[in-house]
Structure formats: structure tokens, C-alpha cells
Amino acid sequence: MTAATVPAAPAAPSAPRRRPRPAGGSLGRYILVRFLLIFPTVFILVTLVFLFMRTTGDPITAALGGRLPADQLAERIHEAGYDRPLIVQYVEYLGHVFTGDFGRTLTDNQLVTDVLFRYGGATLELALYALLVAFAVGIPLGMLAAYFRDRWPDAVFRVFAILCYATPVFFAGLVLKLVFAVWLGVLPSSGRAGPRNEIALGRLENPTGVYLIDAIRLGDPAILGDVLQHAVLPAIALGLLTAGIFLRLVRTNVIGTFAMPYVDAARSRGVSEYRLVRRHAWKPALIPIITVIGLQVALLLGGAVLTETTFEWKGLGFELAQYLQARDFVAVQGIVALLAVIVAVVNFLVDIAAALIDPRVRY
Amino acid sequence: MGVRARLGRLPVIRQVRQSVGLQRGMLVAGLVITGVFAILAIFAPLLAPYGFNQLKGDDGVSFGAQDPPSLAHPFGTTVGGYDVLSRVIWGSQTAFFVIAVAIVLSIFAGVLLGLVSGYLGGWLDRVLVVIADAVYAFPTLLLAIVAAIVISHGQSNLVGGVFAAAISITVVFIPQYFRVIRAEAVRVKAEAFVESAKVIGASTWRVMFRHVLRNSTRTLPLILTLNASEAILTLAALGFLGFGIEPTSAAEWGYDLNRSISDVTSGIWWTSIFPGAAIVLIVLGLTLIGESLNDLADPRLRTRRRSSDAAGDDGAADDDIEVVPGGAIDADAPADRERA
Amino acid sequence: MSDVVEIRDLHVDFATDAGTVPAVDGVSLSVAPGEVLAVVGESGSGKTVTSRAIIGLLPETASTRGAILLRGTDVVPLSGAALRRVRGTDAAMVFQEPSAALNPVYPVGWQIAEGLRAHRRLSRAEARRIAIDYLDRVGIPEPESRIDHYPHQFSGGQKQRVVIAMALALEPELIIADEPTTALDVTVQAEILDLLRRIRDEFGTAVLLITHNMGVVADLADRVAVMLDGHLIEQGPVGEIFAAPREAYTRELLGAVPRVGARTSAQRRPDPSPETADVVRAQNLVIEYPGRFTRPAFRAVDGVDLRIRAGEVVGLVGESGSGKTTIGRAIAGLTPVTSGSLTVFDHEMIGTSERAFRPLRSRIGFVFQDPSTSFNPLLTIAQCVAEPLVVHGRARDPRSARERVDELLEAVQLPAAFGDRYPHELSGGQRQRASLARALALDPELLIADEPTSALDVSVQARVLELFSELQERFGFACLFISHDLAVVDLLADRIAVLYRGELVEEGRSEQVLQSPQHPYTQRLLASLPVPDPVEQAQRRSALAALGDGAA
Amino acid sequence: TTGGSTGGGDWDGTILVGTTDKVTTLDPAGSYDNGSLTVQTQVFPYLVNTDYNSTEVVPDLAETAEFTSPTEYTVTLPAGLKWANGHDLTSSDVKFSFDRNIAIADPNGASSLLYNLDSVETPDDTTVVFHLKTENDQIFPLILTSFPGAIVDEEVFSADAVTPDEDIVAANAFGGPYMITSYDFNNTIQYEPNPNYAGLLPAAENKTVIQTVFADSSNLKLAVQEGDIDVAYRSLSPTDLDDLAGNSDVQVIDGPGGEIRYMVFNFDTMPFGAKTAEADPAKAQAVRQAMAALLDRQAIADQVYKGTYTPLFSVVPDGFFGATQPFLDKYGDGSGGPDADQAAKILADAGIQTPVSLSIQYNSDDHYGPSSGDEYAMVKDQLEADGLFTVDLQSTEWVQYSKDRTTDVYPIYQLGWFPDYSDADNYLSPFFQEDNFLGNHFSDAEVQDLIRQQAVETDESARQAEIEQIQDRMSDLISTLPLLQGAQVAVAGADVNGVVLDASFKFRYAPVVKG
């Protein structure tokens, strides 16, 4: 989604026709260029976060500011090297990162790579569940809304969509919890599995961190059921948010492509309305939708922080909020770098997918 | 042209006239909801039964904490012993204040950067685009949190606290305005009227501000409403995560929700449902406006029905907007992201 | 012999923001089998709406009254499956913008087959075979492999052939072709017209041809129907209409069509004396557009030599993409020159800076192609016209320049009151006049006009061109007049330069270039140009065929 | 190290404990927080300890532990001690543990508590001699029961760096009542009794304990309410506890609490402080006393904390050796309520114009719990109620807060304290000694002498008198204004027995059983 790849605005219809751009620029090169763009993105974010974090204090003050006399605190900070010039620390940090050493977290002595792996799986799992809900709800309803355009089902679906994304995830979470966990008591309110099952899952050799997979590997249907039960409320809370956006997007794009001349052209050949929606409007509409799904990743990760907090889903977003508060900049930088890589890679993949669907995109 | 016609060219009013049927219904509903909140915000001192940080009635008897809705406290009281109704009403004031500051700041910064970047191009443009894209691609909530930590450095009195929240949101919005305005500027700069100003010999600044800027801002009202709702959600999320405004500085719905987490598990619903509903409603209102404006700006999405009102605009508005399709589609992007 | 389609008293109304707009108002016409009926008329007269009504392709905001009998059945009340059965088989449609009429994400063969399978039970293989057959018939080379190509892999003319193949494949009785060649270059247009004629002859298909180009009508039509403001004002055999138009409007329409060689030698000016200073001199001019990323630069203009002397009108012609606009923009300092030499008022444009060039700008005027976009929509016409005066310090602000602005508006025959209007409140022709006024505000010595009339209707074009030559006489500026239409250039230019793929292939006095073109490309260009006279056009057609290599 | 079975029926004797305290690290040298201490208490041996429901320091791992000279504290170990992994546990491990703690001096560690330790000597495998810097330090044995007192396996731990959790677990380097058999950082920890444990405390009565870390107290509450866990320990919100108190499925267990909440006065910048324009120590003191007279601690405890905190009327919390309640007698209506007349009189006597403007700062991001805002809103309300004060109440995020408070930015501000070891001294030395952590420019020779004296006082009743004297004087000087004292609260299923919350402030899993 970098601007460099946004095709120039189409010429006004009345302008004389332009020859198609001279051929050239293979898909391979396009992919390469898109891929290389990941690096500056990640670099910029990590740098920004480094600067931000370092101007906001250090983990020692965060942990012990309420216990130690000022001079002892200063001494500890000095020993840890946090009072050296920022640029020195930054270069040092970059040096470590370049050699693949993300270090250990400052506040709890964990390998950052471990943290990323352990919590990354959880966030990934939550995001996938949410996407699933979003697809299952957003796309069919969006197509229906487009089909019933400006009639009452359209209004109902659209207001539903707006409500979905007008409701903050944490409020949705609270309400879901209130209803399903407190009042009805039918679903677990928090966590990714019951404590016993957590232990069982934790004992697995080489756990993936994605409990669904781990539970299947354990082969115990009770544990699998428990894991799935725990996923229901978080997936709905986060999924509906995205579903609302998908719904709106699908509707807009299907209506938009429906107005394209080639749809009229197909209609003029006697192609049925159903087929027009399924074949002619849908696939081109998919291209902008896919692109936006790329952007949704950032949203999902942001929403994940809140969902994870609300539902005790120990994932990256949740940990990030904790580490932020503790000023553990090594951990924060590691997580931010990973998130940035994820977002950049997903957007990269999305662009590639869009390029594959749309034969015109070749750079 | 007459006053009426001029009035008709104002954003929103023009669109209300332009719209029909369902679209008008949605737009008007959005305007009404938002209007109600605006009235609550403006007249909060008159409408709210108590102050947002008031713990005792005039009789000196404290309200008590977590009291269920009653005559004295129609929405009950919070865990901190505040009147929920009052805090919901005062909260709209905070919300509007934060929206206003956040949007004004981000518009100024974003529009200026976008305009310069889009019009002048070159390496500055490339650098800004990469930075903006990097920031844009990052979860805005996290960005806002980091910004909030950086900014809330100092003390958090009313203005400071609100500004800290607003600026954190600004950091998130600047790349959005930047992108939109830059895209518009890039489009407009290729338009014949900009070239004709150039061949006349107008200076770069003149072209940029007299010709490009004003023609690049037509999507702003629409992004503005959509961003306003985002600002509220971001503010609430910050408050919910404990990075927002303090209860004694101002009433803030996200903070109240945060404080009501343990109420929910004890079956105390009134402390969360009311502020939560306030967030949902105001965002609903703003989004209804934003989406309706978006649909109206996009000729593909606009409904036209047989109707005999809507006169007095001699189809002018039509051409006016038909130039935008690129812009209207573009405007989808910021609208669709970052509702956290 | 019954008509393929018979329209009786058709009314179509649209609901718009500004209320109900009648688009077609009581039109009755018919097309017989094997006949080509051309519907002409200026923009907005209802041609497209009429034709689309035949297969019920109007938007939901339209309401239709009257009867349209397609092979005996009235299609107006039809809907759903019944309407779908009619579409494609009874009447098929060829659209104006071939690139927009093809779904970009499916191969063309898929799209042809889709139409076939919507009406007939066919296996995939059979449908494919038929699709290949029709692609072959419309002249797509190697149809077996091209069938799997995507639309963007075809040239404009080929895309239009594909669209025609799609229509043909359903073996319809009637083909509705709505401006099928407007988006194409004249040489390509000639090929497509040829194809349509062959179709009519081979398949006996009736054709409803919609166009505003009288040359096309003369080339292809058997009968002509003239529309004005939603009414059908005249119809008859092509020869009759051209020879003896009944209605004044038809006469005006025909009169407005520019023709090559319409100016007699007497009307032409002699060459300016050799001492006359060069306003523009280009030597071995090369202009490249930089490539993106690792892509090589694109050479749009390649070694052009051109000079414009003071007071002289030079016409620059060539087909789309040949580099005409690029040259014009380079002279105006809008596009940087890559190599060679380009001097404007003895100022070398290579390596020049905007600052150094700015003082010269007051001596150059520029008229853009599209009058609707060349005005800042937020400024009034007077403010726009005053802008050059303000920029160059001839006036402090638009208000104080008003007197001069009124003079200029008068010069282009616009009432002074129009100065207070906004651009969108003017018609296309009026806007182009205002644009001329703005270009003339500083009494330029050089005027660059890039297709200033191609967005206008012929009748409006005629008036603007007339005004243009008057003003040129009066002010005596030198002019680079860019157009793709040889006939238009011929009306104004003292000399003509012909561009082909960035190279200048021929240059000389207008009558010389037009009457005895030397370069084969110029010859083909001339021969492809349909003239609005059925008899003459028939001869030219055979001449073009003789030229031979025209086909792709 | 995976081990044990995961079979379904095997969970019967398992005790599930939930907490919101995060673990920093298992390594005692790298942590100084409650979450870590709770884990370390279960799995590492301590030389001395306090028995259940007692505050007396008695040998734990040690056979004997006593002062053998004013600067020598000698500990003898029984012979043949083993770590859970079979390594020998000798005096060398003990010396190693203390030496490394001081050597590493981890920024997150508690090595600063070993301020009085000069060196450790091991004459033989079972004897350890601690050489102290000052004589007769009565506090040192207490410190050995706390953060830096855990003994670690020298064959596993690194001498100069904090050892990663995974290495510790992998090497099974445990010597306390339990060993960790499954460790998922900050999620779940599984404990099983350590067969080689030979300390003072009775061996574990349960087969397995699983500790789960919750991020949010309301989820912890729901979990215990639903029976997903057996014990919830630290920190349920007042609302949750209030709700659970009426629930017959669970029992709410209280214990004495060492946590206190108080306000700090900056003697330089508070109204009439030393660096203000109208500096006047007497007036400043009057302001502090008037504030003390206006507070209604009970109201705050009831409304904001629902009884999970109790009013605190001294700098030393109730239940500690020597604790008194001087604020209760001196200020207010004598029964804990406010007395506006008294406050007005104090101010008037000092010649102070009312209202006095106060700026009070508190922490905004939950460092002292989410209710700080409510608490200080009430403080403000109470101080302003009678028009004697006007309060400008502001809040700051924690890290900035920590920096600002020691750089004289805040005239009056909120703090809280959780003891390092359970003795009154921990509420005095760090607060009122010369280089105290408050850095509020309070200095009083008499109090400082008394504090030094009690720390080396070997005679109990003399020490008690000294501690009482300090409290009395501090209630006049008011360097800090005590507000509330926290109780320890655990919530357990109705069928759970053996949850002991005592003044050791350690929740020990060993005696907890179900049924």
C-alpha cells in the first residue's frame, strides 16, 4: 500500500485515449521492489519507537522509583548504561539487531525472541479466529446489502455494520462477558484454556503457541473443546469489529463494480443478474477488499491489545501494553519490530495477491 | 448568487438537500444523534445534575459508590462514587473537546505536509511517504499509547490531560490527512487548471495555495466526520487502557469503562452500559454522517430518486462532485482502518 | 420485409437531483434487416439513451414510455429472464470505450463464451471453438492463443474488434454500435468501419450506428436519423440527407464539419519573409519521460526539427501518443527537454530553470484541450482571466483588472456579465472561449493550443475555430496548433507538421502536405479520414484499400 | 523437563492458585517484587524464617542462627542437605548466594537490602558466618527471611549474571518445599513437593499446585467464583471482594497486611516550606496537622476500598511490633472522624489565612491500584469540605512521577509501601533516616537517633518504647501523613483449607488442601 505502487489516477474520460504503458516490469521485479520496501518501514518504526521510549524513562525507575532513594536509583541507572547519549545506545541497539540478537527483556530477563514466539502464536490465533468471524459475517451480508441496495435490508445491514465498528472492542467484550459469562454462565470469561489444560498444553514438546493446533496434537477432545470455548467470546468481540468494516467495504465495492461499463456490457449479452454479481462484480470488487484486508491487519493488532486485555488472552498486544508501562524498551522494540514486520509482510502478500487477481497490475 | 444558493453550497447542508430516501434518512439520523451530543456537550453545566467530579450532593451527603439507578441518580453511581448520568453528559464535552483539538491539529499538520509533499514531489515526498506509510501501517492504538506516554510527561490538569490525549490522537491522524491530501494534490496538480496557472507564470506558492490547496480539500469534511468518530474510539481506548484523562480533570467514558471492569463481573451493569452506550451512539451518529457524505460524494453510491424538491441547485453540485470519484474512493481508506 | 426493430413514440425521462429530465421525447424509427441506420446529433441529444432503451439497459432512474418492437415483441414491458433472452440474441451492443466494456480480470475468450452459454447449451470446448472462430472473423491474428489473453494485452483497435466479436458471436439480428470509433485513431477507425461494413454484408446484420462524426456516417450508413434535444427531427437515405437536408439544423450540422481542402489557395497566406524571427526553434529535439524504478526512460519525442516563425500558424498532427502534447508542453516549459536544442524566444530550454523562464511566460499563451478542467472550479471566470495580469504585475488584484477582462471577454464574443459566473456555469464552447481570453490576456507573441476543440461538438467546434482564426488575424500571434484531425488543422495552419511515434515524418506548407503527401504515413492518415460526403467517401475508401498496408 | 502424567484423573489433589502478580524472574538476585517473591518462597530454601502466624525469626533451613558476636551472625546447617536435583546443599551454596547477589547488583534486584553485610565466611560445610558492618543489627535476620535471603544452587546459577528461568527449571535447582515441574512464563507454573526439603515448615500437604497468572483482577474473580481455580491471592478489586463476600461457594480469608498508603510532604515546597517565599516551619507544620485533622480515613476505606483497607493512624501499621495509633488520639474527633474546628484552630493559632491552597499529586496509571483516583478525589473533597483548604489535584504517569517526586516537583504527593521484611523498622529507616528514599527534605536529629538505636536494641521492651517514641514524634512532625493500611485477602473455594495469611506476608502453598 505504499504510494509508489498506487497507479496513477485514470485520465478523465473525455481525455484522448492514452496508449497502454509500454510493456515491461515483470511481476518478479514488482515483488522484489515491494519486498524491499518492508525494510525501511520496519526500520522507521523501530527508530521511532526507540526515540519515543527512551524519552519516556527507563525500566529501573519504572520498577523501583517508589522504593529507592534518588541517588541509589541514579546509580543503578548509570550502571545499566541508560544515562549514556541516546545515539550511542541506538547504534548499540541497531548493532545487536543486525547480528540477530534481540537481547533479553530488561524487566523479566526473558529472551525477546522467546517472548515474540510465545505470544505471537496467541495473537495470530486470535487474529485468525477474528478474521474467520469477519469473513463469515461481513462478506455475505455485504453482498446482500449491495443486492438490496437502498431497500430496507440494506439499511438494516448497514446500521449493523456501523454498530459493529462503533462499539469499542473492550465495550463489546464487557457486554459479551456480562451476558455470556456472568448472567448466563455458558462460556468462560477469560484465558485461552482452563488452568489444567494450560499445563497440559504447556507440557507439549515444541508447542506452537497456537492452542488449536496444540490441542489437536494432544488428541484430547475435552481439551480441544475447552480451547474452542475459550476462543468464542474474544473471536466475536474482535471479529465483529472487522466484520462491520468488511460488510461496508464489500457493499461499496460490489455496488461500485456493478456500475462499471463491462457489467452493462455483460448484461447486454444476456448474462443473468446472479452471474453478474458472482462473476463480474465480485472478482474486481475483491481487489480493493483484499488491499483493505492488508490494512485490517494493523487494525486487528490494535484491537487485539484491547481484546487480549479484556479476555486475558495472553498475546503480543497484551504483553506490549505491559512492557510499555514497565518501560522495557528492549521488549517493546522487539515486539514493535515484529508487529511492523507482520504488517509489512501481510501488506506485501496482499499486494502480491491483488496483482495475481488483477492481471493489469504489473510494475 | 443568492444567500440561499450560497447556503446550499455549504458542506452538509448541501448534501442534506441532495440526498433522498434512505440516504437522507441515515444522514439526518446521524445529524440528529450528533446534534444531541453536541447540545449535551455545550450545555453540560446546565443539563448535568452534578459536576463530573462531584462526590456529594449539596446537602453534604456523599452519593455512595455503585448505587443502582434511583431517582436521585437515574443511571446510578460509579465505583468512585460519581453520578453516572453526570459523567456521561460531561463526557460528551470532553469528547468534543478532544475531537476538536485532535482534528484541528492534525488537519493543519497533515494538510500542510500532504500539500507540500504531493505538489513538490521529489525526495522530500518520497521520504515523507515512506514515513507516513510506515506509521500508517502500524496499529494506531499502540502509536497513540506511546505518544500518550511521551506527551503526558508533565502534569495532567484539565487542559494538559485533554491536550495529551488529543495530541496522541493527532500523531495517529497526521499520516491519514497527509495521505489523503497528498493523493489529492498529486491528482489536482495534473489537472489542466494547475498547468494553466503554471504556464501563466504563477509562482509555486501561488499555485500551491491558490489553486491546489483549495481544490484538494473537498474530501476533508467527509474524512473529518469519519476521523471524529475514530478520535472518540481512540480516546476511549486510551482511557480504557489507563493512558487517558483522569476523572478529576474531566469526565471520560473510556476511563469510566475501565473502572467498571470489575463491576461487570459482579453483575453491576449500569456503570459500564451507559458510558459504553454513549460511545457507541456518538460514534454511530458521526459515522452515519460520514458514510452518508461519502456515499453522496461518490456518484456510484449516490441514490437518485424521482423527487420534485432539491431544486435550486441547477445540477451544479452534480458536476462539482463528479470530479471526485478518485477522492471518494480514497477516503474509504482512512475510514476503514483503525477502529480499536 | 419486416423491420428488425421498430421504435414507436419513445419517451425516456430521468430522475435527477435537479428533478425530472426528459432525455428522449417521442422518437420513432425503424431499422430493416441488413441496413445501417446512423443516428446523428450533438452531445446530449438522446442518441445513447434511445439505443440503450432497445435492450432495456437504462439505469433504474429512467422511466420509459412507448413501444420498442424487437422482431415483433415489445421489449419495453419486459424484465427479468424474458428481457435477458432478448439481449444479445435479438440485439447486441458495441460500446464506445472498448477498454471499459471488457472486464479486466477475465480473458477475452471467457467473456465471449459467457455470452454464448447464457443463451445456448454449449460445452466449454464448443463455446471456445466458436469464440476462436469469431475472433478470427473480426481479424484478430492468432486467435487460438489470443483467446486466453486479458483485455489489457490488446491494442485499442483490437479491443474494439473483440467487443464486436462478442456481439457477433450471438448472431444477433441487430447490432447497436454506440460511437464505436470515437476513442480510436483515424487509421484504426477506418479498419473498424471496414469491419462493420463486412459484417453487414456477410451476415446481413442490421446495424444501428450512433455517431457524431459525419464522415463516419457518409462512410457506412444507408439511412440517417438526426436527433436534437431528444427529438428525431429528420431521417432519410444517406445520399438525400447529405445532398439536400431539409432541416436547418441538419444543414448547420453538415456545414460545421471541417473538410480537408476547404480553404482555397486564395484564402491562404503567403509564407512570411525569410527574415522573420523564429519564435520557436527545435533542433534534433529529444524528450524522454523518466522510467520508474529500474524501468528505462520512455522516449516520447525523438529527434524533431521544427520552427515557428513570428505570426505563423503551425499545425501539429499525428495520432494518439505520437508526442504532440509533449512538444507543446516542452515549449511552454512544462516538460523538461532531454537533449537536442529547443529555443523559445531565443531562450534555450535545456537546463533552464523555472525562475529564468518565468519572465518569458508573459509572451506565451496556452489553450488546453479540455475546457472544463482548465479552469479552477473555485474561481469565477473573471478571476481566472485576470490571473495572468495579476501574476505579471499588470494589475494589483482581479478586481482592478476587471476592465481589461471585460475587453478580453468581448474579444472572444462573451458577454462581460459571464465574468461573474463560475466555470461550471458555462457551456463547453463558452468555456473554451474564456480559455482563449485568458491565453490572450497578456498579448502573447506565441499561442500553444493543444487540441482546443476536440472535446466540443462539431457545430461548437466550428464556431470556436472561426473565432480562433479571427483573433489570430487580429493579434498576429504565432501559433502551434495541435490536433489529431487533419481537417481542423487545415482550416487554420499555414504549415503542417506530421508526427509519427515521436518522429517528425513530414513538414511543409499546408496545401502541399495535404495535397501531395510524401510520407506513406501521411498518405494513410489522409486516406483514413472519412469525408462527410457519401459519394466522395466511397472513392476514398477504394483509394485507402489500394494503399493496402493499412490493416493491422 | 517434562514429566509427570497428564492423565485426566490425576488432578484430584491439585490446588489451583490464581494471582495477578507478575513474576519478574525466578532468580532471587534479579527481582524485588511480590510476584517473584511468592514463587521464590515456595521453591527456594531460606536460612531463617517465620513460622505460620508468628513474627519471630526462627531457623528454617538452618539448625541454629544467632549472633555470635556483635558483628557476627552465625548459621549452622544440618549435614547432608540436598537440592531437589540431588546436588549437595552446603555452606558454600549459601556464601555463593549472597556473594552473587551483591556482585550482580541487578537493577531489578534487592541487593541493596544487604547494605549491612560485610562478608560471608564458611569455616566448614555446615557453618556460615555473616560479618556485619554495624553491631547488633536486629534487622539483619529479618532481611534473611526476605528478598535476598533465598539460597540457590551454585552448580546451576551463574555467579555474575541473572540466570534465565528456563535454565533454573531445566536444572531443577530448587530446595524449598516445592519444585517447579512445569513453567510457562507468566502464565502457569506447576509445583510438586520437593522430596529433599528439610526445613522448618511442615512438608507440603498437597500433591500438586498450579499457579496461574491473571492480567486482570476481574477475570481472577470470575475464575474463583466459577471454581476454575481454588484460591485467588492478590489482588482482587474491592468491588470483586464485596461481591464475593456474599457468595457461599467461596470463603474470603483475611490476614494482617503490611501495605500502607500515605501522603508525603515536601518540606521545601509545601505551603510555607523552606524554599517558598513565606517560609515558616511552624506554619508548614500547622498545615500538615490541620490536614490530618480533616481526614476521614474510614469513609475512604469504606467507600473506595469496601473495607479491604483499614484506616492507618501511625507511620507503623497496626499489628507490627510496637505499633501505636498517635494520629487517632491527636487529630480529628478522637474516633477517626474529622474535626473541622480543630483544624481551623490549628491554622488560626499558627496565624495562617484560610483557605490554604494545596497542590496534591497522585499516580495515574495503577501503580498503586486503580482506585487511587477515587481515593484522592475523596481526600480533596474532605480537605475542601470546610473551606479551610482548596486543593489542586493532579496526576502523573508513574515513571515521570517517580522522577518528579524526588526533584521537588510535587509539594504533597501520594505514595504507598509494601514491606521488604515484616518489622516496624521497615516503616521507619527507609522513611525518616538521613538518606531516605522520600527525599522530602525532612530531617530530625532526634528521630534519626531513635531509629538507629532501635535497630541495634537487643532488649525487646526498650526497643518497643523507642519505636513508640518515634511514632509519637512523627505524628507531630508529620513528614508523611498515613492514610490506609491494606489487609491481605485471599478468596478460596468453600472446600479449601489451610490458607494462612500472616504477618510474614508470604502466602505459602504447602498447607493448602481441598476437601
Ligand SMILES: Nc1ncnc2c1ncn2[C@@H]1O[C@H](COP(=O)(O)OP(=O)(O)OP(=O)(O)O)[C@@H](O)[C@H]1O
Ligand atoms: N443516467 C442518467 N441520468 C440522468 N440523465 C441522463 C442519464 N443518462 C443520460 N442522461 C441525459 O439524457 C440526455 C441524453 O443523453 P444521451 O447519453 O442519450 O446523449 P447522446 O446523444 O448519446 O450524447 P453524446 O454524444 O454526448 O454521447 C442528456 O441530456 C443526458 O444528460
Ligand SMILES: Nc1ncnc2c1ncn2[C@@H]1O[C@H](COP(=O)(O)OP(=O)(O)OP(=O)(O)O)[C@@H](O)[C@H]1O
Ligand atoms: N508523464 C508521462 N510519463 C511517461 N510517459 C508519458 C507521459 N506523458 C505522456 N507519455 C507518453 O509519451 C507519449 C507521447 O505522449 P503525448 O501526450 O505527447 O501524445 P499525444 O500525441 O499528445 O497523444 P494524444 O493525441 O493522445 O493526446 C505517449 O506514448 C505517452 O504514453
Ligand SMILES: [Mg+2]
Ligand atoms: Mg452517447
Ligand SMILES: [Mg+2]
Ligand atoms: Mg495530447
